[in-house]
Amino acid sequence: MLKVESIEKKFGGLTALNKVSIHVEKGKIYGLIGPNGSGKTTLLNLVTGVLRPNAGKVYLNDIDVTGKSPHSITKLGLGRTFQIPRIFSELTVEENILAVRRNSISKARMGEILGLVDLNELRDEKAKTLGYGQRKNLELARAVALDTELLFLDEPMAGLDRSMVGAISKQIRVLNEQMGKTLVIIEHNLEELMRLTDYVFVLDHGQKIEEGEPDTIRSSKIVHRAYFGE
Numbered sequence: 001m002l003k004v005e006s007i008e009k010k011f012g013g014l015t016a017l018n019k020v021s022i023h024v025e026k027g028k029i030y031g032l033i034g035p036n037g038s039g040k041t042t043l044l045n046l047v048t049g050v051l052r053p054n055a056g057k058v059y060l061n062d063i064d065v066t067g068k069s070p071h072s073i074t075k076l077g078l079g080r081t082f083q084i085p086r087i088f089s090e091l092t093v094e095e096n097i098l099a100v101r102r103n104s105i106s107k108a109r110m111g112e113i114l115g116l117v118d119l120n121e122l123r124d125e126k127a128k129t130l131g132y133g134q135r136k137n138l139e140l141a142r143a144v145a146l147d148t149e150l151l152f153l154d155e156p157m158a159g160l161d162r163s164m165v166g167a168i169s170k171q172i173r174v175l176n177e178q179m180g181k182t183l184v185i186i187e188h189n190l191e192e193l194m195r196l197t198d199y200v201f202v203l204d205h206g207q208k209i210e211e212g213e214p215d216t217i218r219s220s221k222i223v224h225r226a227y228f229g230e
Contacts (some may be wrong), residue, residue, distance in 0.1 A: 001026040001182055002047070002078070002150060007056030009042055016042045018206045019056070024150070029176050030184045031193045031214075034203035035226055040186045041083075043203070044152055048080050049073045060150070079148035083155040083186075085139035089128035093119050096127055096138055097145045105145065116171055117141045133164040140171065144179075151175065153185045157192060165192055172196055194218060202226065 002024035009017040017039045024030055032040050045051040047058055049070040058066045065073050087096050097113060098105065105113075114120040117137035122130065127138060136156065143151055156172070157165045169192060175181040187193045194200070194214040202210040202217060204226040210217060217223055 001061060002184075003057075003059040004043070004047060005057045005059070007043070007046055007058065008054045009039075009046060009051060010054050016206050017046070017053075020203070020206070020208050021056075022201050022208065022211070024182060024184060026149070026182050027176075027180070028182060028198040029172065029196055030182075031197040031200040031217075032184055032186045032203070033188075033190060033193065033200060033217075034209075037205075038203040038226075039206040040203055041154065042206075044080065044154060044186060047073075048078060048152065074146055074148060077149040078152070079143045079146040079150070080152040081139050081143045081154055081156060083158055085135040087127045087135060087138050087142070090126060092124050092126055093130070093138055093141075094123040097141055100142045100145050113141050113144050116144065116174060118167065133160055136160065136164075136168070137171075140168075144175065144181075149180075150182045150184070153183060153187075155186055155188065157187055157189045165189065169196055 004020065004022045006019045006021055007017055008019055020043060034040050046053050049068050052067045057064060060076050060078055063076060065076060088099060091099065094110065114123055117140055119137055119141065130138060140156065156168050172183060176183055185193060197214055200212065200214060200217045201208060202223050209226060210220050210222050
């Protein structure tokens with residue numbers, strides 16, 4: 001579904017990513033983890049067209065999307081969320097969802113999306129009245145409304161309390177199991193991420209240092225050294 005081949009990105013003399021390759025198969029939930037500054041967000045921005053790589057290729061469903069615009073990549077089936085919700089404060093919840101679409105959304109589909117993120121009762125409220133967790137939910141709803149096969153979620157649990165983390169995890173399960181979405185999740189809540197994912201990629205200092213199923217990652221000495229210096 002998604003193939004990132006030997007991608008490289010430099011900022012001046014700093015190498016942010018060095019020949020990183022990841023392969024994402026349809027229907028699974030993936031984790032993308034690593035210490036701060038490891039290159040996770042840079043990789044996300046390269047895959048989604050926000051940045052252009054210095055070398056390497058990105059393929060989405062066997063189509064070369066390297067360096068294409070974010071809009072073009074979204075049309076080809078890849079959506080994303082942002083760590084800090086990018087919503088329109090003066091628009092209502094429903095208007096925020098409609099704003100990401102070029103065509104209309106049926107009433108049933110709107111209800112499904114709002115129900116997923118528990119915002120049905122707030123659909124006519126302006127986004128500026130929402131709490132932080134609800135804004136994160138709206139950010140997710142806007143990404144879901146794009147109807148892409150593949151979704152990258154950038155720290156969806158950041159700053160949330162335990163109950164909200166549980167709600168986000170359930171939403172991710174619904175997206176994967178009931179809506180058929182493939183997901184790649186950047187997240188620092190490793191305990192919750194390991195419960196959700198089928199496979200995990202680990203970055204450190206701009207390189208992929210490990211990949212595998214959650215149990216493999218939990219027991220990896222390389223991963224422990226990257227996080228804890230052990």
